Amino acid sequence: MSHSELTPQAVDTKTAPTVSPVDAPPPGEAYLDIVWRQFRRNKPALISLYILPSLFLIAIFAPAIASWHPIIYYDGHLSELSRNWRAVWTLEDSQGEPRIRLRVNGLTSKQTTGEEAVITSADDKYVLRRASGENSDNAIYFSSDAKLIQSLQKVEIQPLQLSVTIDDKPYQEPVGTTIYPWWHAIFNPPETVDYFFNMAMIGFFPWLLGSLVWGWRQRQRRASTRNTILQSLGAYAVLIVLLCLVFAIPGAAPHNAYKTRTFVNEDFKDPLQHGVYVLIPFNPINDDDTLSRRKPPGYSKPADEARDSNDTAVHLLGTDPVGADVMTRMLYGTRVALTVGFVAVSLYLTIGVIVGAIAGYFGGWVDILISRLIEVMMVFPAFFLILTLVALIGPNIYVIMSVIGITGWPHIARLTRGEVLKQREIDYTAASRALGASHWRILFRHILPNALSPALVSAPFGIAGAIVTESGLSLLGFGLRPPAPSWGSILNAASKDYSLWWMIVFPSLAIFVTVTVFNLVGSGLRDAMDPRLRV
Incomplete structure (x- = not known):
């Protein structure tokens, strides 16, 4: 043996592979910790991940930002004795002579045979006669008593304490009261989607407080931050579901006795009534304001043209062809998209x-x-298949979600099949069979948890694709029908008049930002889960 063979050879440090102590995975590091460490290297994906909570907060707190229901409303004339009855009087002209017209909301002409309505004030009592041959759904009474008319005309200067009695039953208490229409509307939204997000809003601050306390205790125990965050998010989801179930029980949620009232109009007409509104006091569904139609961003109605108390508020993103506020519709459209x-x-x-x-x-x-079933499903162009099914079944949000879900599974099935084929040949599968585990236990307990990575990576891309699909369907007129708020329906309304540039730019920008954020998160997740890209 030569001397050179016994002498240690010098190692070329320039070509030898080295691993930085910072980049090297710590011993015993969990798989999710490795993925998170890799994900943080992708700055665009990390920034997009931090933007996602903002989108969810906008969707959750949309009613707290924009709503035409007052949070607090002082009903200056009369208070409601029950949830269903409300007496309303008006002064009208009858053949050149003034008279009082009294109507009780919710009390139909078939529900009472009373020919008289008695109005009692602090110093007198007045009798109103029921009109003969009156065919209205509401029971209506009239009086031409000059003293009563004079008293009601002075009500703007000095509040008049009144009570109404029909068939010896009181329908009104005598003094003004404070009501909370916004809270009643939160528990009784027109759509199920809004109900879910409203429950998320109600439970948000109790959950946030509990999460801060829980996080502090977990830090004292030196628990994993990742596990603490995941546990808090899971607790929030459970809380939302529980709130939805609890307030779905009949009688648990407060009844909305004010859904037929237009508070912004009452507030404007009567100085004795006033309310406190949220930042953007507009209706997300439909305002149908002729004077405010097709107005550009920053428009507010002149004071001399105002007909409602919210008319002079600024439309930050303009109005649509029916006078609805575009900003409000976009805020609620975030709920539909997500x-x-x-x-x-x-x-x-x-x-x-x-x-x-x-x-x-x-x-x-x-x-x-x-x-073969997967191949047949993938032959059809997905968007045109969705378009055909929605046209046949009918356009609503539940049909759109179901059709996208039914037509989108073949790609996920192919990815999962390939990963399961690889996992079933690994030794742990053979060991499970040797121990006597059933096929279903081996598949769903051992193999599937290790084969979910490709499917999870595709989820953010799928969410972005579903948002684009819904917007495209609404743009073509096969999605959500107006007045339902949706980014695509706003674009559809603008497609008939390209001069409404604000209805094209702002919804398109919202779709672009949301889809880009989900795509960047999906790209970062794909790179983080790829072992070939790990340092």
Whole structure:
């Protein structure tokens, strides 16, 4: 043996692979910690991840930003004795002579046979006669008593304490009261989607306070920050579901006795009534204001043209062809976009993962049958298939979510099938069989948790795609129908008149930002889960 063979050879440090102590994974590091460490290297994806909570907060707190229901309203004339009855009097002209017209909301002409209504004030009592041959749904009474007319004419100067009695039943208490219409509207929204987000808003601050206390205790125990955040988010989801279930019980939620009232109009006409409104006091559904139609951003109605108390408020993003505030509709459209994205993707992820796992694990004729079904489904262009189904079934948010979910699973099934085929040949699967585990236990307990990475990576891309699909359907007139607030429906209204540039620019910008954020998060998640890109 030569001397050179016994002498240690110098190592070329320039070519030898080195691992930085900072980049090297700590011993015993969990898989999710590795993914998070890799994800943080992608700055655009990390910034997008921090933007996502802002989108959810906008969707959750939309009624706290824009709503035409007053948070607090002082009903200066009369207070409501019950949830259903409200006496309303008006002074009108009858053949050249003034008379009082009394109507009781909710009390139909068939529900009472009373021919008289008695109005009692602090110093006198007045009798109103029921009109003969009166065919209105509401029971209506009239009086031409000059003293009563004079008293009611002075009500703007000095509040008049009144009570109304029909059939010896009181329908009104004598003094003004403070009511809370906004809270009643929160528990009784027109759409189920709004109900879910409203419950999320109600539970947000109790959850936030509990999360801060829980996080402080976990830091004292030196628990994992990642686990603490995931546990807090899981607790928030459970809290939302519980609130939805509890207030869905009949009688649990406060009844909305004010849904037929237009407070902004009452507030404007009567100086004895006034309310406190949120930042943007407009209706997200439809204002139908002729004088405010097709107005550009920054428009506010002149004071001499005002007909409602919110007329002089500024329309930050302009108005649409029916006078509705575009900013308000876009805020509530965020709820629709996120709901369609998450529900549709959750639906086709569930279908695709289960179908793909069964095909990959059992193989044979099961795999052949499912693979041919996947190929047939992928032959049809997805958007045109969705368009056809929505046109046949009918456009609403539930149909759109279901159709996107039903048509989107083949891609997830192919990814899951390929990963399960690889996982079933690894030794831990053979060990499970040797220990006597059933096929379903091996598949769903051992293989599937290790085969979910490709499906999870595709989820953010799927959410972005679902948002674009819903917006495209609404733009073409096959999505949500007006007056339902949706980014696509705003674009559809602007497609008939290109001079409404604000209705094209702002919804398009919202769609672009939301889709870009989800795509960047998906790209960062894909790179973080790819072992070939790890340092």
